[in-house]
Amino acid sequence: MAAPGEYFSVGSQVSCRTCQEQRLQGEVVAFDYPSKMLALKCPSSSGKPNHADILLINLQYVSEVNIINDRTETPPPLASLNVSKLANKARTEKEEKLSQAYAISAGVSLEGQQLFQTIHKTIKECKWQEKNIVVMEEVVIAPPYQVENCKGKEGSALSHVRKIVEKHFRDVESQKVMQRSQVQPTQKESALSS
């Protein structure tokens, strides 16, 4: 609700159709008249209740806008944001993506990528070294990234990583079964091919 905040009232439910015939619906959180940008909030694509998706729509490419219901209530005040925290998040996100990209570009298999993701969830200190995953500078996991491929100094670190790897593949296995049963057989192949 920019200057002419009259166009859309915050909190109202809006449905619009883009020029690409895409249906979009959500709750208006902001609108910028000069740029014709409309921000909608809709349920998170991940399904997490405390998360939400934000759609930033350029109304210049929208053929139809329908206000499903209007809300007259005054929108809640905007909470102050920790910008530095957001900036850090943006940086780390970017680094992770790039890191992954490096690994992928190095020809790491899909299993390897998945394993890396899994380990990374638990242990941040892990990176790609060529095609090897190096965890905490102590444990190196070489393709094909099985439990027996975990090498390093015997100790709690190694055993810990092995447990993670072991569990990862167990989960993947169960996931595959489910996926196959659900008709998604090609994922692995495609992944391999890629």
Added chain:
Amino acid sequence: AAAVAAAASRKANPSPASPNGNLSPGAAGGPRATMVAPPGSGGGAPPGGSGTRGQSTGKGPPQSPAFEGVYNNSRMLHFLTAVVGSTCDVKVKSGSTFEGIFKTLSSKFELAVDAVHRKVPDQPVGPRREDIVDTMVFKPADVMLVHFRNVDFNYATKDKFTDSAIAMNSKVNGEHKEKILQRWEGGDSNSDDYDLESDMSNGWDPNEMFKFNEENYGVKTTYDSSLSSYTVPLEKDNTEAFRQREARAAQLAREIESSPQYRLRIAMENDDGRTEEEKHSSVQRQVSGRDSPSLASREGKYIPLPQRVREGSRGGIRCSSSRGGRPGMGSLPPRGSSHHSESNTGSVPEQRGINGGPSRMSPKSQRPNRGAKSMSSPTSRPMEVSTASPTVGRLYAPRSPKSASAVPVSSQDPPVGPAIPIAPASPSESRPTMESSASPTPPSPKVPASVPVAAVEVKEVPSSATKEASRTVEVMGPSDLVKQTSKGLQNEQKRNQLEELRKFGAQFKLQPSSSPEATHDPFRPKESLEGKVKDKLPEVLVGTGGSCEVPEEPPKPSLEFCEGSSKEEKGSSEGMERQTQTASPLGKGEAEDKEDGPVSEQVKKSTLNPNAKEFNPSKTLLSVNKSTSTPTSPGPRTHSTPSIPVITPGQSGMYSTQYISYIPQIHMSPAVQTPQMYPYPVSNSVPGQQGKYRAKGSLPPQRSDQHQPTSAPPIMQAAAAAAGPPLVAATPYSSYISYNPQQFTGQPTMMQPMAHYPSQPVFAPMLQSNPRMMTSGSHPQAIVSSSTPQYPPAEQPTPQTLYATVHQSYPHHATQLHPHQPQPATTPTGNQQQTQHAAPSPVQHQAGQPPHLASAQQQQNLYHTATLTATPPSITPGPSAQSPQSGFPQQAVYAIHAHQQLQHGYTNMAHVTQAHVQTGIAAAPPPHPGAPQVMLLHPSQTHGGPPQGGVPQSGVPTLSASTPSPYTYIGHHQVQSHPSQQLPFHTPGN
């Protein structure tokens, strides 16, 4: 618009470019891939309403220092800032989708996205490094849709409550320094020694700030505490108009402060004014409700003067609220005042109507009265200020005149504790007045000496004095509680009275109340006054004064109690009527006094009623005496004099604790005479006691009246008795408090009060019971009905007659007893303390006396009261006072009263006999001194108490014999219910 156009023009380019230019970060060629740095030219410049992008600006600002474009849209900016770091899919108009991590946006809405790669529909595997563009900037014109996924809006919400957050936020006054945390030097946090409450300072003292600024910044404050720049100081004028306006203002303030809403709000802020009982005991509330708004406050907790006054009003309100009838009662007090005026005017009904609005109504009614009678009308409200004084004066005046004792009585009544109960009854009626009167009363006690001298002058003073007195009373009340209720009450009462007297004396030129000494005189003065007003009345009053004090008190107490309670509820109106009647008969001054007296009596009655039963036993003795005396004189004189005395006594009694202030006011209103009267009474411990007695007595009288007429007495009594006990518990405090004040007024009986205190608790119960009696018992109704009818019709006539009778009886007693009275005074106080009976009696006496005194002097009044109390013997005085009051009401029933009293006496005698007799004996001989106290207590305890007291004084045997029959009824009923209580009290007292 321009921006849009530009965007449109660019569209063409972007679309083609986007497809082609995929991953190359530069994408310089393509319009879409522009550097993050925002172009110098602001995009659209639509004025954004809110330019506060503040926090989000973080990244944005660097690019464009000035708020431009979207930066003016705080809301948009906020959400786009919140999604920084989130993964986003940017769909351009070409249909391609790029995925990246949103980084920032420019004022022109150009979106900077990091680590962007083009999304390929069928690509489960992540992008290769070479597919990723470090940063891409999308022009708004090229963007069709941006989808930010899985945004957690709480992620970046600033925490404002951690030390780090606070420190980070310390951008105070534009300074962006990191806050330096200081070590806490409050000592060991684990130790319990540190008292958070110890440091009462709330931040800087203004003067400290001024000084600091002057020293450190050379800034000198121009603050002027007088706020002369903003307001004009009030120029106090000595003109009549100014005073009137002042009075008016005070009245308004009082009205407001007495309003239920105001009280409620104040109570929420400070519930100190309420006792535990008030808070948690419905029973007490009822009792206190009537009697004790003031009582309650007085009872234990310290209450600011203003609040006390309010409390008084509150009490009235409470009473009304608590009891169905109370409202009426509450109104009644006002009525009393109004009655005075009305009585003068002859509009009793109106007063009642006024009663409807307890506190407020009363004030108004009082005001009207004032209008009619400057003194009378003011009485209720005047209490505080001039108006208050006038009203008070009237109220008091009535009381005082009728019974200087009346004032005392009122004060005494409060002390009695029973007073609370009494107060309830009277409170409803007089509460408004009570408040005012209550405060006044105390003064009156103090003033007494002075009061007599300059009643008119005193008026204002009285009000203040009354207020103070009320305060003192309250304070005293607590002490009383601590001590034996009886003694403590008495002491408090005495003190209050003394204080009041002193104040009065200081303010007034009148001599300090020499109540004891004057006792005899008071009667005479009263008589003379009455005589002036009405020859008969005076005589009656005189006679009654004496008789009332002694004999009547006992009976009256019982009657008052029974009737009083009923009256209070129902009879408040009656009381009013009586008052009015009395007032009218008496003549202006006396009339006022009488009216006040009636009111007080009513009040007392109400309170008394509960006590009345108990008292009856004690009263029996007194009653006997009274019976003899009352019967004789009451009939003739009753109306005029009796009414006054009755009213005052009853009111005072009723009000005593709560109303005490009111009573004083009333007295004050009477102006010179009344005020004086009151003070004297107050000063005289006896008066106060009498007041209590009266209260009790008043109730009994009412009852007796009712009973006699209705033949309901027995029932009533029984009801009262039944109700009495429960009430006792509740009322005690209030009653005590009230008593104390009265007692203090009673001064002489300080010691006695102590002894009496114990009994006072009983009184309180009694009072409570009385209220109940009133409510529950048909008595109240009957009484009310009977009394009211009588009063209204004959307002002057009947009431007068009644009063006259009572007075007569009292006078007789008083006169007879007067000699004793001095002692009785003490005893009366004791009585009052014990049960309110004493107080009632005093009140009655006072009331009775006041009329006489009114004409006479304050001292006389005091004396009268004192004498009355004394005459009745310690007990009798109270009883007499009560009896007079009650007698007045009863007087209407003349025969009835006497009978009732007699009955009560019998019953009381029977019950109390042992204790009473003992007490009586003790009291009788030494009367005033120690014995009286005891006596009083006993009397008070048992309604008979007053009678008994009277008996002792006058000669227990004879009195008992004479009164017994009448009292017996009351006494029996009361006694039955109350006996135990009474006995306990007696014992304490003893």
